[in-house]
Amino acid sequence: MGPGPSGIHPSVLAAMAAPTVGHLDPYFLRVMDEVQSMLRHVFQTTNPMTMAVSGTGSAGMEACVVNLVEPGDRMIVGVNGVFGGRMADVAGRAGAIVTTLERPFGEVFSPQEVADAVKRVSPKVVGIVHAETSTGARQPLEEIAGIVHEAGALLLVDCVTSLAGIPVEIDRLGIDAAYSGSQKCLSCPPGLAPVTFGPRALEAMDRRRTKVASWYLDIGLLRNYWGQNRAYHHTAPINMNYALHQALRLVVEEGLPARFARHALHHAALRAGLEAMGIRYSVAADNCLPMLNSVLIPDGADDAAVRTQLLNQFGIEIGGGLGPMKGKTWRIGLMGETARMSHVLLFLAALEQCLRHQRVHLAPGAAVAAANQYYLAH
Ligand SMILES: *Cc1c(COP(=O)(O)O)cnc(C)c1O
Numbered sequence: 001m002g003p004g005p006s007g008i009h010p011s012v013l014a015a016m017a018a019p020t021v022g023h024l025d026p027y028f029l030r031v032m033d034e035v036q037s038m039l040r041h042v043f044q045t046t047n048p049m050t051m052a053v054s055g056t057g058s059a060g061m062e063a064c065v066v067n068l069v070e071p072g073d074r075m076i077v078g079v080n081g082v083f084g085g086r087m088a089d090v091a092g093r094a095g096a097i098v099t100t101l102e103r104p105f106g107e108v109f110s111p112q113e114v115a116d117a118v119k120r121v122s123p124k125v126v127g128i129v130h131a132e133t134s135t136g137a138r139q140p141l142e143e144i145a146g147i148v149h150e151a152g153a154l155l156l157v158d159c160v161t162s163l164a165g166i167p168v169e170i171d172r173l174g175i176d177a178a179y180s181g182s183q184k185c186l187s188c189p190p191g192l193a194p195v196t197f198g199p200r201a202l203e204a205m206d207r208r209r210t211k212v213a214s215w216y217l218d219i220g221l222l223r224n225y226w227g228q229n230r231a232y233h234h235t236a237p238i239n240m241n242y243a244l245h246q247a248l249r250l251v252v253e254e255g256l257p258a259r260f261a262r263h264a265l266h267h268a269a270l271r272a273g274l275e276a277m278g279i280r281y282s283v284a285a286d287n288c289l290p291m292l293n294s295v296l297i298p299d300g301a302d303d304a305a306v307r308t309q310l311l312n313q314f315g316i317e318i319g320g321g322l323g324p325m326k327g328k329t330w331r332i333g334l335m336g337e338t339a340r341m342s343h344v345l346l347f348l349a350a351l352e353q354c355l356r357h358q359r360v361h362l363a364p365g366a367a368v369a370a371a372n373q374y375y376l377a378h
Contacts, residue, residue, distance in 0.1 A: 080102070205219060
């Protein structure tokens with residue numbers, strides 16, 4: 001129940017143990033085709049250039065940024081948490097002239113703020129994080145693509161934590177490029193980064209004057225392997241692709257609407273339980289992510305001691321705060337397979353036990369009762 005990696009279905013782990021075939025084996029090429037088509041489904045896009053980059057979510061971030069910007073290009077990055085900060089760092093290293101749009105941790109950007117910044121800077125790319133895992137805030141994306149496109153810029157969105165947990169509507173929203181990671185709501189081990197590029201992004205890549213600074217992450221070269229040519233580029237991590245293939249099958253089988261509803265249900269039950277014991281969220285209710293619950297550590301509780309006891313006595317991992325939230329918040333994940341009633345109820349009971357060990361008495365019994373009540377009513 002941390003901020004990722006999430007729980008993994010046994011069939012995904014079993015898929016990883018299948019025999020390793022060659023990266024050009026016809027069987028593996030079919031696995032790749034199916035991974036691509038299921039990723040299009042999850043990203044809600046028809047973009048042909050949708051694939052899994054070999055590497056974790058940060059490799060997906062880097063792949064998007066280095067392919068979209070050339071040295072000297074202007075890029076705006078929304079920084080309201082650790083991952084926006086990372087994107088700005090990556091863009092700077094790629095030679096972009098970066099303008100950061102900043103908000104305190106836990107807050108989100110308004111379309112107006114983005115519009116003002118775009119007018120001021122006239123960037124080539126605007127990068128924004130959909131689900132800030134460091135803060136638990138959900139960035140509304142409606143209207144933003146229109147604003148960015150009107151200024152002739154491209155919209156890049158970090159969907160690492162949002163993909164397969166809340167809707168990521170690449171085509172409807174007009175998102176030009178996006179990246180994710182396998183180990184959050186897709187519930188696969190870490191190691192692959194789904195990415196998707198729309199027609200505007202591909203045109204911008206075709207118009208580049210300079211080579212992409214990263215050979216490994218050059219989408220132009222990767223297109224030859226994941227596209228029709230099947231030209232050797234690097235040895236794909238075969239067994240990781242088996243795992244992602246199976247994880248995506250489970251997502252497709254459940255169905256996106258049911259999967260989003262499941263995340264929302266368990267988030268609401270967890271929230272009912274936490275609030276019944278007097279624990280408050282660090283993000284305004286309107287912007288709370290269902291898969292990442294960031295709450296304020298109650299007075300008198302020792303951050304590390306509670307997390308250690310949860311892990312050692314109950315086998316439950318939760319995350320601590322990052323950056324300025326270190327020591328102030330806990331981050332409770334309900335990502336993918338982890339979003340289950342059994343997890344929510346055990347966690348609430350266990351948390352109460354750990355808090356009472358520290359003489360923090362918060363309405364004993366109330367949390368589990370409130371979560372149970374929520375489940376019974378919904
Ligand atoms: C986890 C995460 C990343 C980085 O992914 P890694 O797999 O750790 O490299 C980037 N952005 C967001 C929003 C994340 O949650």
